[in-house]
Each structure stands twice: as C-alpha cells, then as structure tokens.
Amino acid sequence: MRPPERGDAAGAVEHVTGFGPYDLLAEWAHRLYLDGFGERAITAAREGLAFCEAAGDERTARYLQFIAGVALHQLGRATEASEEAGHLLDRLGTGADPVWRAKALALLAEARVDLGQTALAMDHLAEGRMIVSAQPLRTYDQLSATMSVALALRALALFEPADELMRQMLAATFPPPRVQLNVAQEAAVLQVSWGAMLEVSGRPDEARGHYAAAGSVIARMRALALEAGYPEMLARAEALEGFVAQRGGEDALAEARLRPAMAGFRLREELVETQVARVGLALAVAARGGHAEARDLLAAVRRASSTTQLDVWGMTAMAAEARTAVLEHGDHPGVEALRTLSRIALARLWEDRESRFETLRDRVRQREMAEQHARLGRASLVDPLTGLGNRRRLQQVLERPDRRFSAVLLDVDGFTAVNDEHSHETGDAVLRAVAALVADAADAAGGTGVVVRYGGDEFALLLPAAPGGGPDPLVVAENLLDGVRKAPWIDLAVGLRVTASAGVAGPAPAAEALRDADLACTAAKRAGRDRVHVA
DSSP: OOOOSSSOTTSOOOOOTTOOTTHHHHHHHHHHHHTTOHHHHHHHHHHHHHHHHHHTOHHHHHHHHHHHHHHHHHTTOHHHHHHHHHHHHHHHOTTOOHHHHHHHHHHHHHHHHHTTOHHHHHHHHHHHHHHHHTSOSOSHHHHHHHHHHHHHHHHTTOHHHHHHHHHHHHHOOSSOHHHHHHHHHHHHHHHHHHHHHHHHTTOHHHHHHHHHHHHHHHHHHHHHHHHHTOHHHHHHHHHHHHHHHHHTTOHHHHHHHHHHHHHSSOOOTTOHHHHHHHHHHHHHHHHTTOHHHHHHHHHHHHHHSOSSTTOHHHHHHHHHHHHHHHHHHOOOHHHHHHHHHHHHHHHHHHHHHHHHHHHHHHHHHHHHHHHHHHHTTOOTTBOTTTSSBOHHHHHHHHTOTTSEEEEEEEEETTHHHHHHHHOHHHHHHHHHHHHHHHHHHHHHTTSOOEEEEOSSSEEEEEEEOOTTOOOOHHHHHHHHHHHHHHSOGGGTSTTOOOOEEEEEEEEEEHHHHHHHHHHHHHHHHHTTSSSEEEO
C-alpha cells in the first residue's frame, strides 16, 4: 500500500499547489485502491483519465495513471502494470519533474521484479533512489515517491536502504494522521518481513531485534489508526502485533489478538498482513494442539504465495509447517528435511539479497558518475569508447513496454584472450571496430534501430517491429557475424582473428526481447561460438 496522494481521504481534500482541478477523481480512485477494491480502482482511474485528458487536466491525469498502475501491480497483473508505468513515463516526457519520474520508475521496478527481470529493476531503482535521496521531504509528491521507491526496494529484499527511506518518512511531521498511518503500516510490515526472513534463514538473534523494532512502529500505527478513525487499519496493526507476540513465545496472547484482528479487516490475499496473521495464528494454535487448523492456515499462505523467488512468507509458512508437524507427530527425518529445505532456501535468498545490495550500490555509483560527467558537458547517452549508445540510452527504450522490438545481441568470442595475448589497446580497437560493424548493420536495416554497448564486449541492436514487417533480425545477425569474420583484423595485430556469437529474439517488448536474445546468445556460445541462435 502507498500513502494517499493528497490530504486526509476521510475528510475534506486539502487543495495544495500541484494538484489539478479535477483532483477529486484521483482521490476517489485512490481511496478505492486503499480500501481493497482494486478492480474498481482501475476502472475509476481509467475513466477519470479519459475525462481529464479531454479536459486538459494533465496534473490529475498523471495521478490517475499512477493509481491504475499500482492497483494492477497489487492484483498481480505485472505485465499490465509495467505497460502502465511506461505510459506514465511517456506522459511525463523529457525534462519531467524528477519526483514523478522516481514514482514511475519505482512502479516499473516492482512490476519487473514480479516478471523476473531483476537486473532491469535494479537499473530503475538506482535512478529512483538517487532522485528521492536528493529531495527533501516537504510535499506529498516527495513522500509518495519516497514510499514508492522504498516498497520496490523491499520487494527485492533490500531492507537496509528501504528502512533508511522509511525512517525519513516516519520523521516527517507535515502529513496528516492518515498519511502518517500509511507510512507506519509499511514500516511495520518491513520490520516484520525482515525479522521473518532472518529467523527462517537461521539468524534468530538478529530477527528478535527487528521484531522489537516492529513493536514500536506498530504501537504508533495503532495510535494513528485510532486518531484517523480507521478501524480496518487498527485491525491490521493488531494482526502484526499478534504475530510479534507469538514469535516472542506468547501463544495465548497471540491467539487472543489475532482472531479478532482477522475478523476486523478483509483478508485480501495480496495483503502482507493477511499472510502474517495466518502464520502467527497457525503457530499459536499448533502450540495448544490445534494441528488441523494450523495446517489449513499454512496451506492458505502457500496457495497465496508469490511465484517469484522473493516470497518471504511462503518460505516462512514452509518452516512453520515443519514445526507444526513436529508438534503433532514428533521429530522425524522427513520433517527435518522440510525444515532444512526452507532454511536453505531463505539463506540462499539472503545471500542473493547481499549481491543485489552490492549491485544497487554499484549502479548508484555509476549513475552518480554519469550525472557528474553530464554536468561537465559530456554526452550522457553515448559510450565513450565506441560512440554507441550506453546503458542510459538503452534505459530509455526499456522504459517503453508499449513498443515492440526484435533484438540482436552480439558477444565477441574469447575477448579476454584478445586482451591477454594482444594488449588492452588492441582489445579497445577491436571493440571500436565491432561497434562500427553493428552501427553499419543498423543502417543497412533501415536506420531506425537502437544500437548500444550492452556490456564489456556485448552489443545490442533493437529493431522496431513494423506493422508491415521489417528487416529480418536473423538475416541482420548472420550478415553481422559474416562481417566480423571478414574484417581485416590482421591490420590491428599479427595473428589476430575475431569472431562473434549472436542471439536473436522478438518481436516483443524491449526488455523481454533483450532478455530472450541474451539467453539465445549464451546458447550460441555453448553450441560452439561463431554462430547465431534464435530464441
């Protein structure tokens, strides 16, 4: 859940500079989303969007586009959410308000996490985090953008940077109680999820610290829910509180809190609190012998669990099932195997999380350097070695999920050996020559393609899909590899021979086509190199 886009949704709308004349349409759509009516929120947002576009209210239109995207994401419709984020980026255009760009990028990142496109999500998050970190929290837009980035970080289990942003939002005093309540709710969910992941992966001492931190945020959430007159959010606070009590060994207190709490809010499957409450109640009732009920509750969690690798609560339910089986049947090798499996799975997820954290830091550093270069007047969209587009240029294309491309991904074969045997200067010359060949291939294909240096010795050519057909990407790739073979490499170094492998995919949205072409290129290398493989 994200904070309201404006003032207290329960009372009068506070008209602040930055909101359009038809802001009440966005307020209504957002309230439907907050209250759990996702489909109705999408319908209201899209109908309101058509009206605002006709009326020329662009400010409200972008709010409605964003609300449609977050509602689609919450309902698990990641592809549509990704497309909606792309439409929002188009709406914002070049030179957009950076805060709004951060919101759109965060939405796109969350959708791509669900689609398994983690590397692309990291690119979006690096830019989004830079934007919100540079903005003081003084407006609702800044708060909403910061929350959007924090939730996307949490979706990747990047708890530390998400917590840093949550603390900044908790310290903000300008929002009304209902907005502060939404911030406290997300901060509490973050701490509980963090603790559960640590506990199941074999770090119980660290987990206790996060459960304790959750307790203090939950207390604030309860107070704000009472102040704002929001009984459903009060019930969700009590559900989180019951889980924390259970993990502290207070099973009777946990059950006494969790049963009325679960009756006090709609147990929507997409709500983290729904799964938290089920796990907590299952463990509490199993402790007093209610094994059948515990099994039913945990089975419900696993049925609702995400299909992505980042499903903390599905793994937690698996560990809880092992504990319940021990209480019911006694310890035996099968139960221990289940317990070990869940622990290993989350431990690996934790290790992957550390790698993602380092990747995010690297991407942020790269972006900081790129921004510095841009300020010094260097072209921010051009790779300095080859003159082709760089990752930022590629990012512009990837932010357009509504457009379809065929992708050719080319990887120089054995490039490390070129550097080792002929010098790094020769290696740079090879990269420049291959880059020229790729650019020529794009020109020969009609000149409308996007050519970028994708990695160290990798190049990507994205050919827009045309209604009446277009250049055959397989033919483009085969001609390109033939050109690499026949290039006068001996002019660069005696004995130098260069070949390349290529993968072809599409037409599809750029991110999907590029991902499939990358896999196809890997297959070409495994099959012997110097060849093309079609996805």
